[in-house]
Amino acid sequence: MGFAQAFPATYISIYPLFIRTSQRKLSVCTAKLNGDNDPLLLAATASASLRYQETLRPEPLFLDPYAACFVPHNTPKDVIQDVHPYCLATKFIDDKLLGTVSLTDGLKQLVLLTDGMDTRPYRLNWPTSTIIFDISPESVFKIAAENLKGVRAKMPRGCIFYHIPLESSDIEQAMQFKGYNGSRPSIWALQGFPVMTLANFEEVLSMISSLAMKGSLFVGELPACLAEADIEIKSNIRQWVDKLFLSKGFRVEMINYERVTESCGRDFASGNYNNILFVAEQLLHSDDQMELWRREFQRVENEGDEEGFEEL
Template structure:
């Protein structure tokens, strides 16, 4: 594993907020801002920009759930602002995920591993106060990430000192192996989050969940948002979503809880936007051992058998 000391970066620069002009709001369906990024029509770029626009709006609310000092560099200078009293589901989920990530990594001793499945414009690696010795893996569409990285560099965004940021293209033929090749260690605790990552099919998500289950050490957390249509594809009705989630996650070694957006809003003293939001927010805990843990256990068992170490065998 490469030493983190070799990747020390200068301290983060003061927050950068752009564009500088804020325009009065007008009614817009679903509060989704259709800002363009360099005139591109790429749907992945468009969705990532829409999410950045929501974070930009939230940052400029009188009492924001969070502050994203870099979201503005992704949106059009003439973006329409909507600063109504309601909190958007996406922003509530972002706040929930932010808090859970930081609480978890701050309770991990030594090297801390964070894996983020994103739309390519996630600014968490730059805007959150990560503790020393945190390695952040961003798994996202390569073409969106390249645009994002260029814009973030242009506004002086920096990773916190003594942390390491590694990008893994979502298009990789084997995400599991790509993470290992980049230094992910299945013998160390980790926390995984997904928000905005383009999930194309149920089969592709099941494959992703299998990879996370293989890599994540026992006790690791996986949380985030999934599109509701994944559940509706199989169960057909929303009332079966919770049981569907439990079956899918338990089949891969995770105990999962579905989180209600209105409960988050209530706990934060916010009013939830009155709209139909098509995502499921969840937190899951890994109950199985990772492949790395199983391989270590297997080798230790072979050693004990070869040496005839009865005391060691009993400990195993």
């Protein structure tokens, strides 16, 4: 029995409504479901199963030694022949994050917008002093944290990890309380994060635009459902993506899954997987940068007033 039978495709595509209820607050609005009926948990588990299947390959795109602790014990171990596009995206995002953090001087802040079962903080070799923030649903994260504790997952030496619940009343404040600094470089990633509507994603972009220093990168997968609802968007997807990101201050590049496949020397099964893989650069100054410059301008102006008074 293959993955499709073990975890129906509807499990992957079920995402609760993601809304902004107040300044900097991003929350999940969904029916109260218990245990195995939680759509957030089902979606996160399905993605973890894909990573588990990929890890079992003789020559995997990546290794996720912790994915197994998230999936049911009866999960099939027969390797699927074609690479799933989700795994291609995971490989691309892994390489982009790790390469950028390792090669960019002063870049110590990594922000992951996830489904709660992202194992990147543990399975990738982050440089010493990297600070990782995970923004994800609290219910899923708690389950994942317990499972990771059971297999003794550890962060790379000298790195720090903070979880920011998606349900926080003020995500920006919560991050700053943990030490996030918008006047320092950062890199952001989105994969599996519960986004359901275009308005929801625009809220995410606005939040990142406020928090990320100019020049920071944002990499990830844009859910296909955001574009598929509009026929006009589908006819010119690249133009739509450019306009969407630019409206929030980002210059974006769409990444072709086939291009990633060629670089890995693999075939993949596209099927109905139409997510948009992207890399975007922040063109605007963060709120913290603007506040620093406002204070500096005020200081210079005050010093000028004092000098003029002394001359009189």
